Amino acid sequence: MAYLGDTKINPAVTGEARVGDYLALLKPSVMSLVVFTAFVGLVVAPGTINPILAVIAVFAIAVGGGASGALNMWYDSDIDAIMSRTANRPIPAGRISREQALVFGLVLSVCSVTLLGLATNWVAGGLLAFTIFFYAVIYTIWLKRRTPQNIVIGGAAGAFPTMVGWAAVTGDISLVSCAMFLIVFLWTPPHFWALALYKQSDYSAAGVPMMPNVAGEKSTRVQILVYSVLLAASTLLPSLLGFSGWLYTAAAVVTGLSFIYLAWKLQRAEDGAPMRRAARTLFTFSLSYLFIVFFALLTDNLLVRFGGFL
Numbered sequence: 001m002a003y004l005g006d007t008k009i010n011p012a013v014t015g016e017a018r019v020g021d022y023l024a025l026l027k028p029s030v031m032s033l034v035v036f037t038a039f040v041g042l043v044v045a046p047g048t049i050n051p052i053l054a055v056i057a058v059f060a061i062a063v064g065g066g067a068s069g070a071l072n073m074w075y076d077s078d079i080d081a082i083m084s085r086t087a088n089r090p091i092p093a094g095r096i097s098r099e100q101a102l103v104f105g106l107v108l109s110v111c112s113v114t115l116l117g118l119a120t121n122w123v124a125g126g127l128l129a130f131t132i133f134f135y136a137v138i139y140t141i142w143l144k145r146r147t148p149q150n151i152v153i154g155g156a157a158g159a160f161p162t163m164v165g166w167a168a169v170t171g172d173i174s175l176v177s178c179a180m181f182l183i184v185f186l187w188t189p190p191h192f193w194a195l196a197l198y199k200q201s202d203y204s205a206a207g208v209p210m211m212p213n214v215a216g217e218k219s220t221r222v223q224i225l226v227y228s229v230l231l232a233a234s235t236l237l238p239s240l241l242g243f244s245g246w247l248y249t250a251a252a253v254v255t256g257l258s259f260i261y262l263a264w265k266l267q268r269a270e271d272g273a274p275m276r277r278a279a280r281t282l283f284t285f286s287l288s289y290l291f292i293v294f295f296a297l298l299t300d301n302l303l304v305r306f307g308g309f310l
């Protein structure tokens, strides 16, 4: 029997790993939204890119994101085995060994960075490498088990991909791509802490110092509200920088106010089941919210560029 920390990990990997198990290592559902923000960064960036290279670039970013997910699962297999939400992942369930996941994650990391660098430029390739490093090492290995600020700092990893997409076209970093980074960065704490508020027992069982089990529910709810206000304000930056028109601005204002309202309801909810319900609602909304904000940025930009509207 293998032990990691105090945790029992399934014995020798049983049976053949299926393709689906390797796909699961890539965290495809979470990464789909990350890749969408990267795609939007790439499309709205000023300049042109050969459409085939654009497809390759988005593919490389998706593979890089997936690779970082595999490295995260390699390192976290001990705590994943404890949490009900993650216990059936390929490593704790014994379908893939830690070594296989590590090699898979490293090979995909190198391939994705090389592919992006060769297909576009090395600013984008370098940023992708840094993003993978940030999620796998800074967040997963260094911060996650040490501080309740893990999500705040580590969340930057999820915010870089939109800048990677932008850099794939322009070869640089700009105020607008930094604004897009800031939106995802400020979105991550309310997104994740809302989930942690109703999955708290999972994290405390695994000994992961997430905000609700360290600072308490009340403080977490206040912090969620503060980040929601900052988030809604940050979504106005593309308009203030003269990059986006009224369509985006209207979407940002309406969704931003909705986000703040749900965060405020969560802050005011009674402890227990009402609080958990409000947290679940905010978490679910957070997913649509980020999609809508980036979709509006994309649509607004395409209408201006190709339709001469707005």
Ligand code: HEM
Pocket (backbone or CB within 6 Å): 029, 030, 031, 032, 033, 034, 037, 139, 150, 151, 154, 155, 157, 158, 159, 184, 188, 191, 192, 195, 287, 290
């Ligand atoms: C450190 C930062 C983040 C943490 C700790 C985090 C954590 C989580 C967790 C624990 C879930 C629960 C569901 C699951 O594992 O299946 C989840 C769901 C999700 N997250 Fe995050 N997240 C973070 C950042 C992001 C970012 C940056 C994005 C996209 C831009 C994102 C997109 C999603 C999506 C789309 C889901 C829903 C997945 C599904 O429906 O199965 N997350 N997140």
Ligand SMILES: CC(C)=CCC/C(C)=C/CC/C(C)=C/COP(=O)(O)OP(=O)(O)O
Pocket (backbone or CB within 6 Å): 027, 030, 034, 061, 062, 064, 065, 066, 068, 069, 072, 076, 086, 128, 131, 132, 135, 144, 157, 158, 161
């Ligand atoms: C292009 C590229 C490299 C993208 C990386 C994007 C990125 C860092 C996304 C983070 C989202 C994520 C899966 C967090 C899970 O945190 P967790 O590992 O604490 O959650 P878990 O408990 O579900 O494992």
